[in-house]
Amino acid sequence: MFIKQRFNSRMLALLATGALTCSGQAFAQDTQAYPDHAIHMLVPYTAGGAADVLARALSAELAKRWKQPVIVDNRPGADGAIAVDYLVKSDPDGYTMLYGPNAIYSIFPHIHKKAKTNARKDLIPVAMVGLSPLVLAVPAASPIHDIPQLIAYAKAHPGKLNFGTPGSSSLHRMAGEQFDMNAGVKMVQVPYKGTSQAAVDLAGGQLGLLYAVPQSVTALVKAGKARILAVTTAHRFPLMKDIPSVGETLKGWPEYATFQGVFVAKGTPPAVTKKIQDTVKEIMKEQSFKDKLAMLDFSADFLDSQKFKAKLEQDYAAVGNIVTKVGITAQ
Known part of the structure; x- marks a missing residue:
């Protein structure tokens, strides 16, 4: 009886390992195939603003390189929360992403502490695209x-x-x-x-x-x-x-600027995130794309996922200092 139990347990373990291996191979193949159908690019603001215009320019370039439609989806409202929440509830597979500014990451979490989702907690910064001062x-x-x-x-x-x-x-x-x-x-x-x-x-x-x-x-x-x-x-x-x-004039001034980039939901496969990041980097080498940014007073400042997140965290800390000392709350 003991030998039989050990045999059955071993067989189950082998079957589980095999299933996991097959699943892993299928997952790798799916990742390599990305993207093989249409992608949605969320924008947390109405059509016509800088974020919307640049999101459409970037989406057109991504579609050209990936041979798949990249559809811009405007979901304005609640300081960006509507778009962020939609992304968080989507499958974390890279087929839904968001183009937006630092404010959704560095300001919203401080002002709306009770929100169920927020960009800092639930999204992955993939690539920074451009920066413009106030x-x-x-x-x-x-x-x-x-x-x-x-x-x-x-x-x-x-x-x-x-x-x-x-x-x-x-x-x-x-x-x-x-x-x-x-x-x-x-x-x-x-x-x-x-x-x-x-x-x-x-x-x-x-x-x-x-x-x-x-x-x-x-x-x-x-x-x-x-x-x-x-x-x-x-x-x-x-x-x-x-x-x-x-x-x-003011030494030690913590830079205040609007910088925009691409985000995906947490849980998105690293290989997919990297493919998006690397494609954005390629696009930003094109002078025609740099010119589109410049027309809206944005400099072409690419940052990879790690550096983009570090910049956002620096911005988050500076905003937190002001929110706390001044006592800024949601209106």
């Missing part, structure tokens, strides 16, 4: 012409200078609060439901300062209604070399 803009009639003058004015008029942002939990708000902290000043945030109305108020003089993406104020600057003081990066931005950076 800018500090003032009305054309403002007496402030550079960052030292801004600091001096704010110190002389505590609480009198306001700054506009597209929302109280936006990257723009974080940059504004960080500036106040590093410069030792106090300005008042004025949140808007987007940047369009804020830009109108800036031109009209109702706002003393606006944190915005470059494209939001380009028309005002060209029309002589606004002036850019600086970019919110630690060093000068390659596409705007004539404009100083905040980091040139």
Whole structure:
């Protein structure tokens, strides 16, 4: 009886090993075949914005190389949570991915602590594609012409200078609060439901300062209604070399910029993740793709999965410091 039991146990173990081996071989073959059908690229914002435009440009290039459709799927809302949640609930096989900015990873988890899913916990950063700074803009009639003058004015008029942002939990708000902290000043945030109305108020003089993406104020600057003081990066931005950076004046400035890239759900096979990463890297060598990024004021800054995650974690830490000290909560 004992010998029979040992024999049966051994046979079961061998059968299990064989099954696992076959399963492993099938899994490897599936991974090598990736992709063999259509892919969905989620975008956590509405059509027409920078993330959407760049996601469509990247998707077209991926489709060209993989010979499979890459369908852009806009799922806006809840600070990116709707798209992230959809991805987390999809099969982790690389056939559903997300193109989005650092805000979904570095801001959302701090602001929405009770959310069931979030990008930092549930997604894998695959590849960074581009980076664009925010800018500090003032009305054309403002007496402030550079960052030292801004600091001096704010110190002389505590609480009198306001700054506009597209929302109280936006990257723009974080940059504004960080500036106040590093410069030792106090300005008042004025949140808007987007940047369009804020830009109108800036031109009209109702706002003393606006944190915005470059494209939001380009028309005002060209029309002589606004002036850019600086970019919110630690060093000068390659596409705007004539404009100083905040980091040139405020030493130890933790760079505030929007950087975008590709994410997949946790559990996606490493081989699939690497194939996506390597294909994105190839695409970013193309001058035509770099030109598309530049048209939206994004520099082509590829980072592989490991380095992209490290940059996101650095951003997460900087945002966490501001959220905690200022007491920023979801609106």
